[in-house]
Amino acid sequence: MSATTQATDAGPRSRRVLVAGAVVIAVVIAALGWLVWPSAPEPMVLNTGTPHHLVTLTIDNVRLGNTDIDVTVTDRAGAPIDHAAVRIQANQLLMGHAGQPVAAAPSGPGRFHAFAVPLMMTGPWDLRLTIDTHHGVDQLTLPLWVGG
Structure with missing residues (x-):
């Protein structure tokens, strides 16, 4: 297998890993924001x-x-x-x-x-x-x- 074929195969795979990582980070940030967001005061x-x-x-x-x-x-x-x-x-x-x-x-x-x-x-x-x-x-x- 040539170096060109290996780089092409790694491109889509690394993009999927980056997208999955970004989704995980967004979910973690959203969960933390929900936990620390101030709620309405109790009466x-x-x-x-x-x-x-x-x-x-x-x-x-x-x-x-x-x-x-x-x-x-x-x-x-x-x-x-x-x-x-x-x-x-x-x-x-x-x-x-x-x-x-x-x-x-x-x-x-x-x-x-x-x-x-x-x-x-x-x-x-x-x-x-x-x-x-x-x-x-x-x-x-x-x-x-x-x-x-």
Whole structure:
């Protein structure tokens, strides 16, 4: 066999090896990218209670600006409290900023939704909840950290 025949036979074979290697590298890079790609943040869930109520706050996306907050209110046995007036006030501790209380609208059995609670800077905040039911008023404070 001549040198010319050997070079011709090696050409297509080496191309197949190069293509297969490139495919393997692309698959490895895609898999690594999928593993390290940032996922959407999980909702933040804060739980608290009073002698009369259990309260859960859910914040889908803790961020600067106006943030929606869901509130679930039940009695101590877990039955939803439907007839309540729920308000949330955000207070920034370091700078002494106090936002206006935001009324939460009923959104289901024992559930309330507060639209556009203002969190206008990073750092520690207090979320002050007022729950006004037929049996009295509960006031709660939950800490929250807002990052940049």
